[in-house]
Amino acid sequence: MSEFEPKIVAFFCNWCTFTAADLAGTSRLSYPHNLKIIRVMCSGMVDPKYVLKAFLNGADGVLIGGCWPGDCHYINGNLKARRRVAMLTEVLRAYGIDEQRFWLRWIAASDGNMLQKIAKDMTEKLRAMGPSAVHAAQIAG
Amino acid sequence: MSTCCKLSFEQGGMNKELANFFKGLLEKDIVHALLVPVSTSTGMVRQTLVRSQDKLDTIDPFAPVVPVNGAKLVSSITAHPSGKKLGVLLRSCEMRALVELVKLKQADLSNVLLIGMDCYGRFENQNFTKVRGEGQTSEAFLASARQGTTAAGETDVAGACAICEFPSTDNVDLHLSLMGAEPGEMYIQGISDKGDQVLKILGLQTAKIPAKRTTVLEALIKERTKNRDQVLGAYRETTGSIPALSDYLSSCVNCYNCRVACPVCYCKECVFLTDTFRYTGDQFMDRSLFTGALTMPADTLFYHLTRISHIGTSCVGCGQCTSACPNGIDLMPIFRSAAEKIQERFDYQAGRSLEEPQPLSVFFDNEFTDVTGQVK
Numbered sequence: 001m002s003e004f005e006p007k008i009v010a011f012f013c014n015w016c017t018f019t020a021a022d023l024a025g026t027s028r029l030s031y032p033h034n035l036k037i038i039r040v041m042c043s044g045m046v047d048p049k050y051v052l053k054a055f056l057n058g059a060d061g062v063l064i065g066g067c068w069p070g071d072c073h074y075i076n077g078n079l080k081a082r083r084r085v086a087m088l089t090e091v092l093r094a095y096g097i098d099e100q101r102f103w104l105r106w107i108a109a110s111d112g113n114m115l116q117k118i119a120k121d122m123t124e125k126l127r128a129m130g131p132s133a134v135h136a137a138q139i140a141g
Numbered sequence: 142m143s144t145c146c147k148l149s150f151e152q153g154g155m156n157k158e159l160a161n162f163f164k165g166l167l168e169k170d171i172v173h174a175l176l177v178p179v180s181t182s183t184g185m186v187r188q189t190l191v192r193s194q195d196k197l198d199t200i201d202p203f204a205p206v207v208p209v210n211g212a213k214l215v216s217s218i219t220a221h222p223s224g225k226k227l228g229v230l231l232r233s234c235e236m237r238a239l240v241e242l243v244k245l246k247q248a249d250l251s252n253v254l255l256i257g258m259d260c261y262g263r264f265e266n267q268n269f270t271k272v273r274g275e276g277q278t279s280e281a282f283l284a285s286a287r288q289g290t291t292a293a294g295e296t297d298v299a300g301a302c303a304i305c306e307f308p309s310t311d312n313v314d315l316h317l318s319l320m321g322a323e324p325g326e327m328y329i330q331g332i333s334d335k336g337d338q339v340l341k342i343l344g345l346q347t348a349k350i351p352a353k354r355t356t357v358l359e360a361l362i363k364e365r366t367k368n369r370d371q372v373l374g375a376y377r378e379t380t381g382s383i384p385a386l387s388d389y390l391s392s393c394v395n396c397y398n399c400r401v402a403c404p405v406c407y408c409k410e411c412v413f414l415t416d417t418f419r420y421t422g423d424q425f426m427d428r429s430l431f432t433g434a435l436t437m438p439a440d441t442l443f444y445h446l447t448r449i450s451h452i453g454t455s456c457v458g459c460g461q462c463t464s465a466c467p468n469g470i471d472l473m474p475i476f477r478s479a480a481e482k483i484q485e486r487f488d489y490q491a492g493r494s495l496e497e498p499q500p501l502s503v504f505f506d507n508e509f510t511d512v513t514g515q516v517k
Contacts, residue, residue, distance in 0.1 A: 048447070048450040049412070049443075049447055049450075052443060052446045052447060052450070053443060055383075056383070056442060056443055056446075057428070057431065058431060058432075068517060069506055069507075070506070076504060079504040079505070079506070080501075080504050082504070082508075082509050082512050082513070083487075083500065083501055083504050083508075083509065084501065085512050086486055086487075086509050086512050087450065087453060087454065087483055087486070087487075087500065087501065088450055089512070090453070090479065090482040090483045090486055091446065091449050091450050091453065091479055091483070093482075094377065094381070094478065094479055094482060095380075095381065095382055095383050095385075095386050095446075096381055096382035096383060097383070103513075104512055104513050105513055105515065106513055106515055132383075133382045133383055133384060134383045134384070
């Protein structure tokens with residue numbers, strides 16, 4: 001049986017993290033293909049519903065990437081995202097999806113190396129943890 | 142902040158005494174209208190917007206039933222203010238929900254006289270009608286509850302009430318207090334300056350609140366807190382995963398009644414009724430292919446999890462969601478258990494204070510650094 005490959009849905013902010021992913025690409029830094037990147041304008045626009053939907057439809061992990069506090073293109077979208085993630089973490093943890101599967105990370109536009117490292121770390125962690133429990137049952141959507 | 146008046150009544154005379162009190166509010170022009178529970182001809186008790194004193198004859202404020210969380214009603218009357226002065230009688234769960242709605246700018250208290258009351262709990266609507274049919278009066282219910290039994294035969298108060306640790310109402314102007322009082326007595330406490338002023342205008346005889354009220358309240362809160370921890374603990378133990386939650390909700394038919402009944406479900410238009418959730422046939426086919434089968438109607442779990450994330454910071458645990466479910470799903474523990482954790486995380490308590498900002502309405506530079514765990 002082939003090794004389990006986790007599916008990670010990654011919401012990357014246009015200004016920092018997505019740019020870092022671009023930089024990683026142009027710098028020929030390879031990162032795991034487990035990440036399915038969705039470009040959003042700001043980490044602050046990641047509605048909790050996007051995260052819930054990703055998990056319910058079979059994501060093994062969700063990664064939100066934003067600018068460091070103080071660097072947000074919209075001044076404070078990332079700070080709103082941080083509170084929202086704190087709230088959503090409590091909801092997900094109660095149903096067996098803990099912090100190990102749901103990450104918020106600050107990745108600066110200039111930091112392709114950081115992007116590579118976080119992508120690798122998360123993939124390895126989830127590979128070791130195995131599939132999300134959502135796969136185990138027929139979910140009512 | 143300290144005025145207190147006493148109402149005394151013969152057995153069977155409580156509602157008449159209360160009617161006189163409320164009539165006084167209208168008569169002295171303290172308020173132009175009252176939102177209070179009034180008995181209907183069928184024996185049901187409904188919150189009623191009363192303008193005329195004679196309509197207060199059938200008032201029944203302590204009837205153990207809350208057909209709709211009153212916060213929603215106050216919101217519907219005051220969100221677009223009338224300029225008229227309104228007096229409202231609210232139980233703790235209603236007042237706490239109202240505090241949340243005020244913060245969301247969906248209710249306006251500037252012309253409202255808030256009257257709180259002691260609450261031993263409410264029956265589900267059908268049970269209330271049944272118990273009333275068997276002849277139980279509000280006074281009989283209170284007498285029994287005072288002895289520690291809220292149940293009437295097989296029928297007990299709603300699950301939410303059995304685990305409610307807020308038997309009295311905070312943040313009000315006046316408070317109707319029964320706990321710690323002798324049968325045949327009720328105290329009207331002035332809680333705010335506005336409340337004190339009202340009592341002065343009414344010219345009721347002042348009295349001292351019985352000292353044992355504090356002890357009685359503390360004992361009840363302790364018991365309810367114990368029940369709460371037990372019920373929420375049992376819920377968490379059996380429903381700790383997405384598949385388990387899916388099983389718990391297996392009879393949900395997406396009627397969205399729980400959302401309609403919820404006093405703090407604040408969106409003007411629910412996203413689940415928008416085009417976002419109007420899928421094409423292709424989308425259904427693709428989704429069912431992923432798991433091999435898709436329970437229809439779809440998005441049940443998604444709906445409830447979204448509701449948790451929307452109202453988790455504001456849920457007051459009134460239990461109207463459970464009451465509204467046509468398929469008997471006990472929804473209250475889902476929301477209360479999540480709300481407990483979320484509110485703990487933000488050091489927030491829904492309905493505690495009008496001054497505390499809602500957790501998702503503010504943000505600061507150096508906080509929740511544990512979320513990312515990164516330090517620059």
